[in-house]
Amino acid sequence: MYKSFFDNQDQGFWSPRKIINNCLPIIEGRFYVPTKSVDQYDLISLKLQGKCLIMKDGSTEIYADIENACLIRMEQQGICLIKNQIEFQLYGSNVDDFFINLKQYCLQSDFQSKYHLLSVIGQGNFAKVIKARNKHNLAENAVKVFDKSSFSLLSDRSALVKEIHILRQLSHSNIIQLHEVFETKTQIYLVFDYLSGGDLTNFINTQQLITEEQAKLIMMELLNALLYMHSKGIFHRDIKPQNLLLRKKGQITDLVIADLGLADYYRRDGKYMFTRCGTPGYVAPEILLDYPYDFKVDIYSLGALLYVMLTGKPLFKGATEQETVQLNTDNNLDFSNTSLSKPCIDLLNNMLNKNPLFRYSISQCKTHEWFQLDTQPIFIRLRHSMKSKLQFNLDLNSEDSSPSSPKKSQKLFKIKTNLLSPRLSGSSTSSFERQCQKSRITCKTEPSEQKSTFNKLKLSKQRQSQKY
Template identity: 40%
Template sequence: MNQSNNSYFYEIQNRNDALWKRENAHQVLQIVRSLNQDHHQNKIYSINGQDELIQKPHYHLQNQYLISKNKHINLENLILKKTMREHYYGLELSTNYETLLLYGSKDIIDEWYGYIKIYTIQNDFRMNYDFIKLTGKGAHAKVYKIFSKRDNQVYAVKVFKKNNISNKLGLFKEIQILRQLQHKNVIKLNEVYENAKHLYLILDYLPGGELLQAISSAEVYSESVVQELIKNLLQALDYIHQNKILHRDIKPQNLLLRSQANITDLVIADFGLSDEYNIRGEYIFSRCGTIGYIAPEILRNEIYDYKVDVFSVGVIMFMLLTDSSPFGGKDTNEVIKSNLQCNIDFEQLKMAKISTHAYDFVTCLLEQNQNQRPTAYQALQHDWFYLPKMETLQYFSLSLKNIPLLNIKKRPELQNIIISQSPLWNNLCSKITLSDSSKSKNASECISILDDIQDQVQEEETQVDYKYKLRQGSIEENFEEMNDDDFYKYTKSPASLLQIYHLSIKGGRK
């Protein structure tokens, strides 16, 4: 069965390779999941060349592989459908050119379907789910609460409009990473669907909402609560890092709670900027994250490792203990500079009357030098986690008024930078200028926003020109109609550039 070439996954190599492969690459992988046939159950069947059902008792599943005696199938992004043959239930697995049919009793096919569905692509979303309500909306996707007709459970679905996806490789990477992570404090991907216009990522529904919103609704909380919360976060990151993954966007918006009854039972969500660790620093996006939470080595365009996520944990812990951000500033440029230079007012921690171990731990996590910053595993060995409870009974409250991420409506100049969930500095546009004397440059020659700001930091006499500060909404209304001269007018300040780029990644000017 050939898949129509309008599939978002049509060009992926696994869809175009031979279905069965004889390499033994699967044998060296760490086994995260597996499913074997029980000798006492009915067997799995397949079809031979004479269209006859043949028992396949040696078929079994490991991670994303269906394994036979001396060959295997990589299930990732194959097309999955349910089928029937006489009284047998079945599964249909297809590349763009080949199909494998598996049959068996209802129980065994349901079990195999439950295993295989996380790795494959299905096309019958509306047959299996009903929308309940919209729960969130971003630049590239909408999130809905949905009801499963199969198991009567509630889930969340992240819906992407295919025409609005600016980077296929980034989304493929997010899906690939979510499939391999199985941890109680990491968001779980259950299925992926597509139709002609949309992609659907089925995720666990987490009714507790975002961490800071939930914790701020509590009148007070103790240092020991922060201790438990940070411990759970670091344990999840340690697991992610052991699987050679960097998250790169740890922030309050991406920490969700299973329920508001337990504010320490958090789940790391949104792996849109995550990637597999590369010792040479070669990533789909190298300089990415959210200003105010991002490690300074990323802003400085240095080679970095897993410790960038540990720095972000330090920012969150600082906020929980002080009710303020470690990086202050009257405008976006000051916030960027503070983050870049790692200018942190640790006096705020002393004023919070926290334990000495907590103070030492936060300063350890927020260490500017990544070589001296601990890994997630090392951080979990800190003395703070072994304090008697009586030493962590200082109580705090969180008003959120000093947390820019949740105060953006009151500070519109921070809106586009603080909550950005996309890379901020790669290939801004095909033509952009930063000075009156410079000429149009192509994307490969285009100076990045951050490099411009970093030059300002290094040259203290340089003053940022705010002559063309933007009125709220003034660009968005006429963005696609701007000519190069109009576009140049709004590039006088890095803050304006950030706003323009935020619009460009939403599908505007290329």
């Protein structure tokens, strides 16, 4: 048997120290366990609570932390656990329930017998992401494959162990779900759901800008996901478009938070594996200034994300990476050249406050007036033929159309036209204007404006991280 990537030879298998998992249900049963004598077995009582295996030995209980133990299904209704090169076997008629729950925390070794690798869909410094098919139920999965030989530094190994540990703690519809972990002699496999929609960066690059009304749905989902994550004592520390995946192509309001390589448990002493980390343009200033920080760093990153979604451009963009970092640190905000609504700008100012003491919390964000107001623009499309189309984008956010406007009998809309066939513009526009006149709507036409392209920040990263 090869030495596991996760083994710690300074530890054994069993310990008298109890592992606290009070919030998790207990699965228990009686199993036959081999004794030191050849072909001899004892019938003992075993309990499984999360990653804690409990065995009653006489009048006392002993405990084993089975997280990252190698899990092998054996013939004759048996299970073998191997950790720190120590084996523990158990046999019984009810091993199936134990095996299903052990899979959540243990490592399996038979990846090739369960999954068929199809094609590479992503590449990083330490891992490839490969689309795979489950051989038993034919479901598609995304598998993150690590080459064990690439982890030459102890810090890199510890970072992967922590990432896997954090992923196992999270179960939320808007957070990537880890299903199984496999280890072979040369590789480690993390099995996730396959999300076919790509990341948010691709959507912004190829589609029209996200409306404020769409952004509200997205932000509420992400705020709830972060609230769940923070309730577990975990912050993400790298919220950005590249780390938000669409479950299906085009379904912009069904996003999943991914890549928890920089996630960590909040500590009052501020001692983290990566203390100064994140992506320039999305990092809370207190991180860049080496100040103590807490969960509100995720709120700042979420505010920067909201700005990108609505404008198609990064909040801070310098000529060099270092200049971007400096602009990010200075945090001089300017929304004067945007068409964002006043409530949206107010929310952004509060989410991006340089002082975390005055920065909004998740609950303050969720109750902000921006989420209560209807700022949805209307899109009217008139099809003239199979080869031509006239598209109007009516902006309801103009001052004259606000509820408080004194011009209650008249609404003013700005119409952005995108003419694929200029020959139709005269008749089509006049026809549309006649409809507007009947509805008492005054129209102003503006030239087509080409959407600005989101500039993806190019970063040099060590294990999915940026260190300054």
